[in-house]
Amino acid sequence: MISRKSFLPLIWPAVFYTAAFILPVLSILKYAGFSGIKLKELLFSGYYAKVYLFTVKQAFWSTVLSVAAGLPGAWILGRFMFPGRRLLKSISAVPFVMPPIIVVLGFILVFGNSGIINKFIQLIFPHSKPFRILYSFRGIILAHVFYNFPLTIRIVSDSLSRIPMDTFKAAKSLGAGRIRIFFNVTLPIILPSILTAAAITFLYCFMSFAIILVLGGSPDFSTLEVEIYRLAKYQFDFSKASILAVIETFTALLLLAAYLYGISRLKFSSEESSENTEVKPPVQPGITGKILSLLYSVPVFILIFLPLFMIIMYSFLYRPTRGSQQIFTLMHWIDFFKGAGSSGRTALKALSWTLFIGLFTALNTVITASLAAWRTNKTAGILSMLPLGISPVMLGLGFLIISSRLNISMNLRVVYIIAAHTVISLPFSYAVISERLKRIPDRIINAAAVSGASPFRILTTVKLPFAGKAVLTSFIFSFAISAGEMNSTIILAGGNITTIPIAIYRMIGAYNIYGASVMASILIIISAAGFAAMELSREENN
Amino acid sequence: MNTSSLIIKSAVFHRKDFSLFADIEFPEGKFSVILGPSGCGKTTLLDLAAGFITPVTGNIFEGEKNVTELPPELRNIGMIFQTPALFPNMNVLKNTAYGLIARGWKKKDAYRKAFKYLELVNMKQYAQRMPHSLSGGEKQRVSIARALCTEPALLLMDEPFSSLDAGLRHTLRNQIKNIQEITGVTTILVTHDREEALTLADFLVIMKDGRIIQSGKPADLWENPVNLFSSSFLGRTGILKICSYRDIDGNNTEITTSAGKFIINKRNFSSGKIPEQKETYAVIRPEKIRIAESQGKTYPQGVISGIVEQSEYSGSFWKVRIKPEKTTDCKSAGDILEINYSGKNPPEKGIKVFLEMDITGIRAVTD
Numbered sequence: 001m002i003s004r005k006s007f008l009p010l011i012w013p014a015v016f017y018t019a020a021f022i023l024p025v026l027s028i029l030k031y032a033g034f035s036g037i038k039l040k041e042l043l044f045s046g047y048y049a050k051v052y053l054f055t056v057k058q059a060f061w062s063t064v065l066s067v068a069a070g071l072p073g074a075w076i077l078g079r080f081m082f083p084g085r086r087l088l089k090s091i092s093a094v095p096f097v098m099p100p101i102i103v104v105l106g107f108i109l110v111f112g113n114s115g116i117i118n119k120f121i122q123l124i125f126p127h128s129k130p131f132r133i134l135y136s137f138r139g140i141i142l143a144h145v146f147y148n149f150p151l152t153i154r155i156v157s158d159s160l161s162r163i164p165m166d167t168f169k170a171a172k173s174l175g176a177g178r179i180r181i182f183f184n185v186t187l188p189i190i191l192p193s194i195l196t197a198a199a200i201t202f203l204y205c206f207m208s209f210a211i212i213l214v215l216g217g218s219p220d221f222s223t224l225e226v227e228i229y230r231l232a233k234y235q236f237d238f239s240k241a242s243i244l245a246v247i248e249t250f251t252a253l254l255l256l257a258a259y260l261y262g263i264s265r266l267k268f269s270s271e272e273s274s275e276n277t278e279v280k281p282p283v284q285p286g287i288t289g290k291i292l293s294l295l296y297s298v299p300v301f302i303l304i305f306l307p308l309f310m311i312i313m314y315s316f317l318y319r320p321t322r323g324s325q326q327i328f329t330l331m332h333w334i335d336f337f338k339g340a341g342s343s344g345r346t347a348l349k350a351l352s353w354t355l356f357i358g359l360f361t362a363l364n365t366v367i368t369a370s371l372a373a374w375r376t377n378k379t380a381g382i383l384s385m386l387p388l389g390i391s392p393v394m395l396g397l398g399f400l401i402i403s404s405r406l407n408i409s410m411n412l413r414v415v416y417i418i419a420a421h422t423v424i425s426l427p428f429s430y431a432v433i434s435e436r437l438k439r440i441p442d443r444i445i446n447a448a449a450v451s452g453a454s455p456f457r458i459l460t461t462v463k464l465p466f467a468g469k470a471v472l473t474s475f476i477f478s479f480a481i482s483a484g485e486m487n488s489t490i491i492l493a494g495g496n497i498t499t500i501p502i503a504i505y506r507m508i509g510a511y512n513i514y515g516a517s518v519m520a521s522i523l524i525i526i527s528a529a530g531f532a533a534m535e536l537s538r539e540e541n542n
Numbered sequence: 543m544n545t546s547s548l549i550i551k552s553a554v555f556h557r558k559d560f561s562l563f564a565d566i567e568f569p570e571g572k573f574s575v576i577l578g579p580s581g582c583g584k585t586t587l588l589d590l591a592a593g594f595i596t597p598v599t600g601n602i603f604e605g606e607k608n609v610t611e612l613p614p615e616l617r618n619i620g621m622i623f624q625t626p627a628l629f630p631n632m633n634v635l636k637n638t639a640y641g642l643i644a645r646g647w648k649k650k651d652a653y654r655k656a657f658k659y660l661e662l663v664n665m666k667q668y669a670q671r672m673p674h675s676l677s678g679g680e681k682q683r684v685s686i687a688r689a690l691c692t693e694p695a696l697l698l699m700d701e702p703f704s705s706l707d708a709g710l711r712h713t714l715r716n717q718i719k720n721i722q723e724i725t726g727v728t729t730i731l732v733t734h735d736r737e738e739a740l741t742l743a744d745f746l747v748i749m750k751d752g753r754i755i756q757s758g759k760p761a762d763l764w765e766n767p768v769n770l771f772s773s774s775f776l777g778r779t780g781i782l783k784i785c786s787y788r789d790i791d792g793n794n795t796e797i798t799t800s801a802g803k804f805i806i807n808k809r810n811f812s813s814g815k816i817p818e819q820k821e822t823y824a825v826i827r828p829e830k831i832r833i834a835e836s837q838g839k840t841y842p843q844g845v846i847s848g849i850v851e852q853s854e855y856s857g858s859f860w861k862v863r864i865k866p867e868k869t870t871d872c873k874s875a876g877d878i879l880e881i882n883y884s885g886k887n888p889p890e891k892g893i894k895v896f897l898e899m900d901i902t903g904i905r906a907v908t909d
Contacts, residue, residue, distance in 0.1 A: 166627035170685070172614040173592060173621035174641030174692060184640070188631035 009456060013372035013380075016364075020419040021387055024398020031242035031401055047219075048227070052247065055223040058137065058212075059205040062144035066201045067194065069145055070152025072296050077153060078160030081282040082293040084301075089157075090535065092150035094304055097531040098524075099484025100147070100210035101501045105508060105520050106307020107134060107143050107215065109314055116310060139215045144205045146303060151204075152197040159193035160186070165278045192266045199259040203252055207391040209487040210501070214508060224248045225393050229491055232397045238404070245394040252389060308524055314517035332518045343507065343515035350503035350519060354483050357414065357499060358526075361421040361482035362475045365429045368422065369474060370467075373434035374459055384430035387423045395420050396491030413492055417499075420488040425481045429474035432537050436470035437463055473537045480530025484523060544618075545571055545728045546605030546695045548591055553600030555590060562586050562752040569745055570605070573722050574730045577739040578749035579775070584732045585700055587749070591730060592698050593617050604695055615644075620689030620727075622699040626681035628673040634660065634684050635669040641692035659687040662721060679710040686718065690725065697722070699731040703738065715742065736776055740764070748772050764827070768812045769907045773825045778861065780831065780879035782824040784906060785872040787816050797906060799824055800874040801846045801866035804901050812907045820908040828861070828880040830903030833889065834896040844899035848879060853888035860888040864895065 076082070077089055095103070110116050111133050118130045133139050163186065171181045209225045216222060222230075224244050231241035285293060318329040335344030372380050387395075399416040402408070440463060448458045464471060486501035493502060500523050507516035547570035555562045562583040568574040568591075576584045589595045590602065593614040602610045609617050620641075628637050635656055642652035660666040663683040673681055682702060689697060702718070703711040719742055722729050733739055739746055740760050747757040748771075756768045767773035770781070782799035790796055795816060796805050804824070808815065834845055848864035855861075860883040868874055879897065889895050 164625060164627060166623040166625050167629065169592070169594060169614075170621060170623065170627040170688075171629070171640070171644075172594070173619050173698070174688065175615045175644040176640070177615050177644075180644055185629055185631075188629075 009371045009374045009459060013368050016368050016419075016422070017372075017383065021395075021423050023402060024395055025390065027401045027405070028242045028245050028394065028398050031238050032246040048244065051222050051224060051227050054221065055206060055225075055248075056251075058140055058144070058221075058223065059202050059208075062141050062148065062205040062208075063198050063202040065141060066145045066148035066205075067152045067198050069149040070197065071156060071194070072292075073149070073153035073300065074156035074160060076293045076296055077157040077282075079282055080285040080289055080293050082285060082290060082297075084297055085282070085293075088153075088297045088300065091301065091304055092153045093531060093534060095147050095150050097480060097484075097527045097534060098147075098308075099486065099501055099527060100208070101214075101484070101486050101504050102311065102520050102523055102527070103143055103147055103307065104210055104214045105504060105513075105516055106311055107139070107146070108508065109310035109513070109517075110307050111139070111142065116306070134215055135218075137221060140212060140221060143211045143215055144201075144208060146307075147211070148201040148204055150304075151201055152194070155197040155200075156190055156193045159190045161282070162279055163189055165280045168280055188266075192263050195259065195262055195266065199255065202255060206252060206255075207248070207393075209391070209393055210505070214505065225391055225487070228391075228397060229393050229487075232400055233491055238397070238401050241397050242401070245391075245397055249390055249394065256389075311517050311520045311524065314513060315521045318514060332514050336518050343512055343518075346498065346503055346507075347515065347519055350498045350500045351522065353414075353497055354500045354526075357417055357421065357489075358479045358482040360418045361425065362479040364418060364422045365425045365478040366433075366471055366475045369426060369429035369433050370459075370464060370471065372430060373437050374455075374463075380430070381434065384434075385427050388427050392420065392424055392485065392487035393491055395423060396488035399488075399492055413494055414497060416492050417489055417497070418482075420492065421482040421485055422478075424485060424488065425474075425478035428481070429478055432470045432474045432477075433467055436467040440466050470537065473533045476533035477530050477537075480526055480533070483526045484530075544693070544695055545726060546607075547603075547728060548696055548730065549603040550587070550590065551601045551603065553590055553597035553602060555586060555595060555597050557586070560586075560752060562590075564590070564600075564754055566747060566754055566757060568728060568730055568747075570728050571726045572728065572744040573719065573742055574728075574745040574747065575739045575743035576730065576732045576747045576749060577734065577736060577743075577775070579734055582749045583752040584734075584749050586752075588698050588700055588730065588732050591696070592619055592621055618692070618695040620692060620694035620697045622682070622685050622689050622697070622702045624701045624704050626673070626678075626685040628681055628684055628688070630673055632673075633669070634665060634671050634673070634676070637673065637684055638669075638688045638691050640688060645692065656687070656691055659691045660684070662690070662724075663687045663717065678706055679714060682706065682714060683717070686721070690721070690727070694727065697727045697729040699729065701733055702731070704733075704735075711738075718742070740776070748775060750775075765903075765905075766812070767825065767905060767907055770823055770825065770909050773905070773907060778828050778880045780826045780828070780881075782826075782866065782877045782879075783872070783875040784822045784824055789816075797824060798870055798872055799866075800868045800870055800872040800877055801848070801879075802844075802869050804844050804899075804904060806901055806904050806906065810902070810905050812905060817906075817908050822906050822908055824904050825907055826879070826899060826904050828882045830900040831879060831881045831897050833881065833883065834898040844901040844904075845896055846899065847894055847896050850889045850891050850893055850895060851878075852891065853883070855888075859884040862888055864897065866897075867894070 638656035
C-alpha cells in the first residue's frame with residue numbers, strides 16, 4: 001500500500017526541479033514569445049541566419065568525420081584481439097570526461113602556431129611557415145572530432161560485439177561469404193548504433209561552446225550557443241538570446257524526432273542478442289589485421305594522450321625572457337600552493353570556488369537523485385532525462401532572466417551556479433542510482449516492511465546502503481562535471497566568482513599558457529577521478 | 543534431395559585445455575544424434591562437420607568428397623542452432639530464401655522455393671512478418687525452413703530445442719522427425735537430453751571428454767552399453783561391483799558381487815572377454831528385474847534380496863531404488879538396483895524384497 005507519507009521524500013526533488021529547471025525554461029519561452037521581436041526578423045537579419053547555418057554546417061561535418069574516424073576503431077575493437085585492446089577500450093572513454101576547455105588548451109599546445117607539431121615541422125624544415133590549423137573552421141572540426149570519435153568507437157563496438165555467434169554461423173552455413181555477411185547481416189544490425197553515435201555527436205557539436213568560443217574566435221565562426229552567451233552576458237539582450245535558445249532547442253528536438261523515427265524504422269528487436277547467447281569473440285587477427293590495428297590504435301593513443309601530456313609538461317616550463325629557451329621550473333606550482341603572484345592567487349581562488357561549488361553540487365545532486373529514485377517510476381525517469389535536451393548556456397540564460405526579473409542579489413549567483421550544475425549532472429546521477437535501486441530484490445524490501453520499517457526508513461537503511469557504490473559514483477561524477485563545467489558558469493559568474501575552467505579560459509586569453517597549464521593539470525586530476533567513477537559504474541552494471 | 547553420408551576420419555582438434563578425437567561415419571539419409579554431457583565436445587564435433595573449425599589432422603568426407611579444407615559457405619549444409627539466429631533485419635521470407643540468394647538464385651525463384659519450405663513448417667502465412675514479432679517456437683520453425691531451403695546434403699542441429707518449453711519442444715521434435723523422414727536428408731543433431739536422443743535417433747553416438755564412447759542403433763546401445771558411463775548416461779541402470787570371476791565351461795562365467803553370484807555368458811562382457819585389472823561392474827536395466835513373490839531358488843537363477851530405499855512416482859509406474867543385501871564376501875561399493883513397479887502401492891521404504899533378475903540382461907562393463 002502506498003501511504004501519503006511515502007511521497008514526502010519526493011518534495012525536495014519536485015521543488016528543486018521546478019525552480020532550477022522548469023522555471024528557467026519557462027522564463028526563456030516567455031521572453032522569446034512576448035519580446036516583440038519576430039522570429040522572422042531575427043532569422044532574416046542575415047547575421048543570425050549565417051550563425052544558424054554555420055552551427056548546422058560545423059556540426060554536420062564534425063559528425064561525418066567523427067563517425068568516419070571512429071568506425072575503424074569500433075571494428076578493430078569489436079573484432080580483433082590485439083595487444084592494447086583493453087587500453088584502447090578504456091581510453092576511448094577519456095574524451096567524454098575531459099572538460100572542453102582542457103581539450104582547447106591541449107589543442108593549442110599541440111596544434112597551435114607554436115605548438116609541438118609546428119615546432120617539430122620547423123625542426124625539420126627551418127624555413128617553412130607555421131602550419132595554421134587552429135582558429136579556423138578546420139580547427140573547430142578537428143577539436144570536435146577529437147572529442148567525439150571515441151563515442152562512435154564505444155557505441156558501435158558494443159553493438160558489434162553483441163551480435164550472436166549463431167547469426168554469423170547461420171549465414172555461413174547458408175553459403176554467404178564474408179562480404180555478403182558484412183552487407184546483409186553485420187551492417188544492418190549495427191546501423192542503428194552508428195545512427196545513435198551520429199545523432200549524439202551532432203547534438204554535442206551543435207551545442208558546443210568552449211571549443212567554438214576559443215578556437216572559433218571571430219564572428220565568422222560563431223554558433224547559436226556562443227551568440228546566446230554574448231547576447232545575454234554582454235548586451236543584456238535577453239529577448240534575442242531567448243529566441244535563439246528556442247530556435248536551438250527546437251532544432252535539437254527536430255533532429256531527435258528524426259533520429260527516433262529513423263531508429264524505429266531500422267531497429268529490430270534486440271531480443272535475440274539480449275538472450276544469454278554466445279557472441280562472436282574477438283579473433284587473433286592475421287598480419288594485415290595486426291598492422292591495421294596498430295596503425296589505428298597508436299595514433300589514437302598519441303592523439304588522446306599528447307594534449308594531456310603537453311598540458312602537464314607546460315605546467316613545469318618557463319620562458320624567462322622573450323626569445324630565450326624554455327626551462328624546467330617548479331615555480332608555477334610553488335606560486336599556486338603559496339597563492340603567490342597574480343596567477344598563483346587567481347589559481348588558488350579558482351580552486352577554492354571549484355571545490356566549494358563542486359562539493360555542494362555533488363551533495364545536492366546525490367540527495368536529489370536518491371530521493372527522486374525513491375519510488376522507481378517512469379515519470380521520474382523521463383523527467384530526469386529532460387535536462388539533456390537543453391544546453392547549459394540556455395540554462396544559465398534562464399537563471400539570468402529570473403534573477404533580473406525578481407531583482408535577486410548578485411551574491412546569490414553561486415547558488416544559481418550550484419543549481420545549474422546540479423541540473424546538468426542530474427540525468428547521469430539519477431540513471432546510475434535508480435538502475436542500482438531497481439536491482440534490490442523485492443523480498444528484501446518486503447522483509448524490511450514487515451519488520452515495521454517506514455518507507456523512508458527503508459530508503460535510508462536498506463535501499464541507499466545497498467546502492468552505496470552507485471551513490472559514491474554519482475557523487476564523484478557530479479563533482480567532476482561541476483569542476484569542468486564552463487558554459488553555464490561563465491554566463492552566471494560575475495567578476496567575483498572564478499572557477500578553474502573560467503580561470504583557464506581567461507589565462508588562455510591573456511597568453512598565460514603556463515598558468516593555464518597548472519590549472520588544467522588540476523582539472524585533469526579531478527576529471528580522472530570522474531573517469532574512474534564512470535568505469536566503476538560500467539563494471540558494476542556489467 | 544541430394545544427400546550424403548558424413549565420414550569423420552581420425553580427426554583431431556585442440557582448443558586450450560580440451561582436445562577432441564573422432565572417427566565416425568554418420569549414415570546417409572538417417573537421423574543421427576550425438577549425445578553427451580556439457581563440455582564433452584559434441585558441439586565441437588558438429589563445428590568440425592560444418593567446417594567452422596578445421597581438424598589438425600584427419601579428414602572429413604561428405605559421401606566421397608573430401609571437404610576437410612572447405613569453408614562452411616562452400617559446403618552443402620543446413621544448420622539449426624540453439625537460438626533461431628534469424629537475421630533480425632529481414633522478414634521471414636527473406637530469411638528463408640537467404641541461402642538460395644547467396645547461391646545466386648533469382649529472387650523470384652528463391653522466394654517461390656522459400657514458400658514451399660515455409661509451408662512444410664506451417665509458417666507460410668507469416669512470410670512477411672519480422673522475426674521479432676514471432677514466438678520462440680515460430681522462430682525456430684523458420685530457422686528449420688531456412689536451413690532446408692537450400693536442400694543441403696547434410697542438416698546439422700545444435701541443441702535446437704533447448705531454448706523452448708517442454709510442450710513446444712515435444713511438438714517441434716515430432717515435426718523435425720517427420721520432416722527428416724519426408725526429405726530423407728542426412729541429419730546430425732547434438733543434445734544432452736537422453737530422452738530426445740532415444741526418441742529421435744536412427745543412429746546414436748555417445749560422447750565423453752572429447753572421445754566417442756559408443757555408436758550404433760539406440761536399442762543396441764541401451765541393451766549393450768560398452769562401459770559404466772554409456773550405461774548410466776543413457777538411462778536408469780542397476781550397478782553391482784564384480785569382485786571375482788570363475789570360468790565355468792569356456793562360454794559361461796560365474797561372477798561374484800556383494801549381492802550374490804550369477805552365471806553369465808561371455809558375450810555379455812562388453813569387451814567380449816574377462817577384463818584384466820580394470821574394475822568391472824554388472825549393470826542391469828530396470829525392465830530386466832522384477833519383484834519375486836518368494837525367495838525361491840537363489841543360485842544360479844538370479845534371485846537376490848534387497849531393502850527398498852526410495853519409490854518415486856513417474857506417471858504410469860513407480861521408479862523404485864533398492865539397496866541389495868550383502869550375501870557374499872564381496873565389498874558392496876555403493877551397489878544399487880533400479881526397478882519399475884507398476885502396482886498401485888509401491889513397496890514401502892525399509893522393507894525387504896526379493897528380486898528376480900533376468901540374467902541374460904546383465905552386462906559386465908568396465909569403468
